[in-house]
Each structure stands twice: as structure tokens, then as C-alpha cells.
Amino acid sequence: MPIAPDSRVDLDRFWQTIETSGRIGQGRPGGLSRLTLSDADKEMRDQFVAWCQDAGLSVEVDECGSIFARRAGSDDSLPPILIGSHLDTQINGGRFDGIAGVLAGLEVVRALNEANHVTKRPIVIVDWTNEEGARFSPPMVASGCFVGKYSVDWVHDLIGDDGTRFGDELKRIGYDGSRPCKAGEIDAYFELHIEQGPILDAEGRDVGIVTGGYPVRGMRASFEGKTAHTGPTPMDLRRNALVAGARWLTAVDDIGWDYAVHDGKATAARLTAWPNKPGILSDTAEAVCDVRHPDPITTRVMAEKMRRSVHEAAAVAGCTATIEDEWEWGGDIFDAGLIDSIRNQAIRLGVNWRDIQSQAGHDAYFLATHCPTAMIFAPCKNGITHNNEEHCEPQDFDAALNILLHAVVERADRD
Amino acid sequence: MPIAPDSRVDLDRFWQTIETSGRIGQGRPGGLSRLTLSDADKEMRDQFVAWCQDAGLSVEVDECGSIFARRAGSDDSLPPILIGSHLDTQINGGRFDGIAGVLAGLEVVRALNEANHVTKRPIVIVDWTNEEGARFSPPMVASGCFVGKYSVDWVHDLIGDDGTRFGDELKRIGYDGSRPCKAGEIDAYFELHIEQGPILDAEGRDVGIVTGGYPVRGMRASFEGKTAHTGPTPMDLRRNALVAGARWLTAVDDIGWDYAVHDGKATAARLTAWPNKPGILSDTAEAVCDVRHPDPITTRVMAEKMRRSVHEAAAVAGCTATIEDEWEWGGDIFDAGLIDSIRNQAIRLGVNWRDIQSQAGHDAYFLATHCPTAMIFAPCKNGITHNNEEHCEPQDFDAALNILLHAVVERADRD
Numbered sequence: 001m002p003i004a005p006d007s008r009v010d011l012d013r014f015w016q017t018i019e020t021s022g023r024i025g026q027g028r029p030g031g032l033s034r035l036t037l038s039d040a041d042k043e044m045r046d047q048f049v050a051w052c053q054d055a056g057l058s059v060e061v062d063e064c065g066s067i068f069a070r071r072a073g074s075d076d077s078l079p080p081i082l083i084g085s086h087l088d089t090q091i092n093g094g095r096f097d098g099i100a101g102v103l104a105g106l107e108v109v110r111a112l113n114e115a116n117h118v119t120k121r122p123i124v125i126v127d128w129t130n131e132e133g134a135r136f137s138p139p140m141v142a143s144g145c146f147v148g149k150y151s152v153d154w155v156h157d158l159i160g161d162d163g164t165r166f167g168d169e170l171k172r173i174g175y176d177g178s179r180p181c182k183a184g185e186i187d188a189y190f191e192l193h194i195e196q197g198p199i200l201d202a203e204g205r206d207v208g209i210v211t212g213g214y215p216v217r218g219m220r221a222s223f224e225g226k227t228a229h230t231g232p233t234p235m236d237l238r239r240n241a242l243v244a245g246a247r248w249l250t251a252v253d254d255i256g257w258d259y260a261v262h263d264g265k266a267t268a269a270r271l272t273a274w275p276n277k278p279g280i281l282s283d284t285a286e287a288v289c290d291v292r293h294p295d296p297i298t299t300r301v302m303a304e305k306m307r308r309s310v311h312e313a314a315a316v317a318g319c320t321a322t323i324e325d326e327w328e329w330g331g332d333i334f335d336a337g338l339i340d341s342i343r344n345q346a347i348r349l350g351v352n353w354r355d356i357q358s359q360a361g362h363d364a365y366f367l368a369t370h371c372p373t374a375m376i377f378a379p380c381k382n383g384i385t386h387n388n389e390e391h392c393e394p395q396d397f398d399a400a401l402n403i404l405l406h407a408v409v410e411r412a413d414r415d
Numbered sequence: 416m417p418i419a420p421d422s423r424v425d426l427d428r429f430w431q432t433i434e435t436s437g438r439i440g441q442g443r444p445g446g447l448s449r450l451t452l453s454d455a456d457k458e459m460r461d462q463f464v465a466w467c468q469d470a471g472l473s474v475e476v477d478e479c480g481s482i483f484a485r486r487a488g489s490d491d492s493l494p495p496i497l498i499g500s501h502l503d504t505q506i507n508g509g510r511f512d513g514i515a516g517v518l519a520g521l522e523v524v525r526a527l528n529e530a531n532h533v534t535k536r537p538i539v540i541v542d543w544t545n546e547e548g549a550r551f552s553p554p555m556v557a558s559g560c561f562v563g564k565y566s567v568d569w570v571h572d573l574i575g576d577d578g579t580r581f582g583d584e585l586k587r588i589g590y591d592g593s594r595p596c597k598a599g600e601i602d603a604y605f606e607l608h609i610e611q612g613p614i615l616d617a618e619g620r621d622v623g624i625v626t627g628g629y630p631v632r633g634m635r636a637s638f639e640g641k642t643a644h645t646g647p648t649p650m651d652l653r654r655n656a657l658v659a660g661a662r663w664l665t666a667v668d669d670i671g672w673d674y675a676v677h678d679g680k681a682t683a684a685r686l687t688a689w690p691n692k693p694g695i696l697s698d699t700a701e702a703v704c705d706v707r708h709p710d711p712i713t714t715r716v717m718a719e720k721m722r723r724s725v726h727e728a729a730a731v732a733g734c735t736a737t738i739e740d741e742w743e744w745g746g747d748i749f750d751a752g753l754i755d756s757i758r759n760q761a762i763r764l765g766v767n768w769r770d771i772q773s774q775a776g777h778d779a780y781f782l783a784t785h786c787p788t789a790m791i792f793a794p795c796k797n798g799i800t801h802n803n804e805e806h807c808e809p810q811d812f813d814a815a816l817n818i819l820l821h822a823v824v825e826r827a828d829r830d
Contacts, residue, residue: 197647231775232612360646
């Protein structure tokens, strides 16, 4: 039978899944510390798989550990609609970032089951492994591998901060699946996510229709100097790699302030050095920074300044520098047709919506390189995220969930 | 029988002990990585104790693991002469820093044995535990405890970078001695050391008579911010503790450059942050810096600027800062009479000497608060130290060793 235009998800049922998830891998008060491929991640995955099986879905795990839970379509040979996000969190993470998107997919399927509605095209809920990159850097490797950006071997050989290997941890928790990590034909990809910024909350909006992402450019630089005594070594003979790293981070932070008035941001995210001890100058350092701005040309200018500052910082410290890795994402990457259909559902449902740009990275960015993709943002309090104080009320998800439900059904059932 | 005025140490015999030590705890090519209380440290201690016992010395180990090897005097009730330094190294250390001073003590005793000369006062060779502070911070804790600056419990409870406890590691390697770590009456303390600076080598000097140390002031500061997402969080809402730490290190390095023309130095030595990962702003950071200058008033000014820059760095990053620990050492701390006697031996032996200030910290600094103390520097190539390229030839120690021999005997035999 067809789905009624006023069908709604069950917000309480959705919230119960959020609350169950919120008990698995607890971190600081109110938050989660559910690092990818940890014991807690395994426990959450097992719970998610059980829910999916109860909902009649067939579950497969791919070579990177991503979970695909499939609801057959009435014309099951057609390319599927994917609804996905991630169940892992930052080391001091919240209870909603990523998680809400996966459980939203589950809630859509449960609502369809309740309505006895079989969509024409199949629907697949996806939990992408290691979206956060909080244990194995970089982030979003499983969705990246899925669309062909990374090889499976490369992902498996990633070494975590704790010295463990991605592939070994995957095996250890029993999620080394056999489904090839390779996207076939996909009709569309939807991702619901909390905003991770203060705009919707500040403006009292029910939902954000994501039109694209802030262009982001990041880089990892290494500095090489020479160990020496901290005492007698004259300043002009010092080659302290830690100083090179600290000067680069300072310069990048300055770039952020220079562009802050038009919402530019620069992040000094990570700095390690060796030996990094009192009494000895460090001979190596490595650092990760990024810049972002709503305007792509300005982002490029900021990135050029960031690049130049790597070498300036090294020069002052008497070190050499190498840019080991560079990346960029964002821009107008989402599908205009899909955005329109979401916007139309928001209008039809009478919610208070606005267009918005994402400022964070998401698996959706990689999926957008492969198939029509769109994102829907729910508000979160004060935009605080990647912190145990990340907070949402059930009502914050009402508009986003119901828009997702109807946009997915409209897409899945079209001729 | 009395010792002849032209008696000399056996430079080959001394060098053989240096070479044996150079095979224990090898690090990067040509260097040592013999961290305190490690297996390698135990192996070196065992070797040193065996040598001392072969030389007829009675060996005791104190509560902090320092080794005391005693040669009786003809009037054995008199306070002893101590000759000491350390056998531990930095993580990328050389084969001479500290080691030469302990083995110099052994060579002095062997030369006295060969000459059948029993000094009036006893002579004690000392290996101080953890001079370097490369595993357990701060440095020089055992000599500090010996003169009453630290308690034994405080030393035992130090936690190393590898999570181990000082007292447990002491027990593990079997050097948890029972001799109280407390200085009794000491007639004089001598320490021979490589210069760890380029002056003697550059000027072609045979030896440096150490008149005192550069005044040094250091501090450990902590910064507190708040984790948040690296993407959407606006610059003015960020409280990135890593940025606070990086800005402090940059400011301290700037202070060093401002005073470099008159040989001032500032060291950004250590920076750690948490979580220190891409994708999340760090909420805590900790850093260690120090400043030094030959002039004590200028050192004080530099330290005041370093202190102010802690709070300035924190303010820019929206963080709070706490100065957790502060220390100072150096100045004119060595004994004028002992320096004179060393200088006179240098003149008598006809070597090319100069007065020199130490720029590094040494156990002698703590001993100087308790008894007449002096240091003798041997040249080292280009002043490179705390690095596997630290290099000396046997001849570099000839003058320093013979001056030490005669200065010690003169002191030990005086009426």
C-alpha cells in the first residue's frame, strides 16, 4: 500500500535507539568516547545489526567494516537508495554526531514497515567505518575506499595512535566483512546529521537543507632539525623542529583570525615532536592544519598562505620542511535535484527551514563524487559538538526525520 | 708513598672504559640511548660496580639508586672527596656526556692504586641516578634529593613518559639501595664533564676551568581550553589549548632571538596536548620552556617576559593558563678555593686553559649548595651534544684528567 502524505516517523522510538546508543562507550559525563573498531564500537555495531535484523533487513559487512542493511524494493533489481552516516565518535564525542544519521535510516525503515509500504527501489542503511579519524587518521576512509579514492590494502594498513593496525582491529572485533568495498550503481545517497554549528539553533530553525560544504584545504607537514643540548647551543645553530612546528601552528592560527570577519577559519589541529623532552632540542615534528571559508577563492588564498608559512616557520627554526599530504573537500557538491526534493518536502510539511552550508567533513562528500547526494541538518544546542556537552532534544530531529522519510520514499518510488 | 708531581693517568685505560660503555645501550649510529633505570642502565651499572670492586673499592647504593664507590683514606674518619657525574644518557645521547666524569673518577683511583698512594681523606666515586631527566622529569633528582631539595618518596613516585614509576624501576633493575639518600659531611665535590658547547674546541683549548653556570630559569605551564569541532566553530569561540601552547613556544623562541647577540638563549623544549588529533580542538596542553643568559639580571628580565607570554598566548587562544612549576639554577656557585687549585694545576701542567661558564645543568649545581664544588671541562667537537654525533678523541681528556688527578690528591692530602 502507498505511504500516506501525512505519515510520520515515531520520534519516541527513534529516541530510544539514541538513548541505547548513548550507553555504549560512555566518555566524559553526557558524552561518548566510542573510537572506531574499539570494543565499544563492536558492541554498538552488534546492537545496530540486531535492530536491522529485527526490522527484516539483510545485513552485509564490507572489506572496510562498513555495515549495509538492505530492505528489498518491489523492483529489487533497481539501484538502491542509501541512507548513511557513522556510529563511531571522537575521543571526547557527543551522542548525536553521526549516530543520529544511521539511526534515522533505521527509523525510516521501521516507519515503512509499520506502514506496510514496500518502496519500488531497495533502501540500504549504511554505517561507515571510521568517519571520525579519531583513532586512525585520516577520517572517512571507508566511504573514500567505497568510491575508489583509497584501496582496501591502504585502509587496512593504517596504523592508529595506539600502534594498532586497522585491518587487525577489524578482524579482532569480527567486522572484517567479505562484501567488496566498491560502490555499484546507487540511485541516491541521503545523510541526516546534526548541524555542528550554531546557526539553526540561534535562528530557531527546525531544519537545514544542505546546499554544499565550505571549501576546506588541509595539510600535514613534517619538520626536520637536529637534536642538541638546550643549554649551550647558540640560537643561530639550533635546529629545533618543535619550534618549527609551533611557529607553523601560530602562523596558521593568525590566518584564521585574518579571515574570521567573513567566517573564515583556520585550525592548528595536531603537533607531535621527537624527543619532545626538556634538555634536548627535537629533531622531528609533524603537524596537521586546515583552513576553510565559505568562498572557494578565499579558501585557496588562505591555503596558499598556510603553505608558505610551513616553509617560513621551518626557516626561522633552521629546519627543513616537507608537506607530506594535502587534501581538499567541500564546495557545491550536492545534487540540485535532490536538494530541491528535500526543500519541497520542508515546504510541504510547513517547517521552519533554511539553506545552509556544511562546515565539517562528512561521508556524504565522498558519496557525492559517485551518485546524487544530499544532506539534512538537525539543530544542536549552541552548535557545540566534538565535546561531551553536545546536546539535542528529541524535538530537534522531528522535522529532519520526517523530511528524510518523505524525500527517500519520493525518490525510491519515482517512475 | 707520595704521588709524584709528574704522575699521569693512563689515557688508554680510561679510553677502554669509554669504549666498553659505548657498547652498552647503543642508539643511533655512534651514539647511546641509555635511559635511566632501563635494562641498558642496569648493564652499565653492573659493569661500573665490577670495575670498582676490581679496583678495591667498597660499593654502596643509596635509596635513589646512586652508586657510591669508596676508597679508604689513611685518616678514614675525615670527610671524603667526591668525584661524580652520571652514566645515563639522553634518548639520542652521545658516549661522553656524564659518562666521562664517572669513568674519570675510576681512572683517578686506578692511577692512585698503581702509584700505591693512599690519600689522607677517603675518595668516593659517584654515579648519580637520572641526571638527564630524559625518562623521568625533572633532571638531577638523585643529587637534588642527596642535598635535601627533594624527598625520597617524591623521587620514587615520579612517573616516566612510558608510564612507569621511578621506585618500581629502581627495584626492577636491582638498584633500590639501602644507604640513606642524604649527604653527610663532604670535603669537596669534583665533576669532570665535556663542555657541551663549541668554545674550547673553537679556541683550541685543552681544558676549561668552570667558574660558575649561566643563570637559567625554566617553567612548565599548562593551558586549558575546550574540545570542539575544527570545522564550524567560529574563531572567536575557539578555546584550542594546542594553539595556546604553540603561541607560547613561539613567543619564548622570539625572546631567545632578542637576546642572542649577547649569548642569551631560550628553549621551547616540550609541548603535549590532548586530544591532539585532526577534527577536534584540544582542551589541554602542557609545555616546558627555559631561558638563560650569562648575566643574571638579563636572565631575570627574560624570565619575566617568558612568564608574561604564558598568559598572552593563553588569552589569544581563549584559554586559561597556569604556571605549574618554576625552577632556576646557575650563577656563581662554585668554590673559589677549589677553582684556584684547579687553575694552579692547569698552570703547573702547562696546558692551554681558560675560565668558562657552564651553560647546561649538572649534578654539581646541587652539590655546590652543600659543599665546596668545582667542575673541569674537556673540549668536545663543535660542541655537539645530546646527539649521536657527540664526539671526542682520547687526547681531548688528557689535560682534564691529569688536572683532576692532581687537584683531587692535593685536596685529599692537605693538612
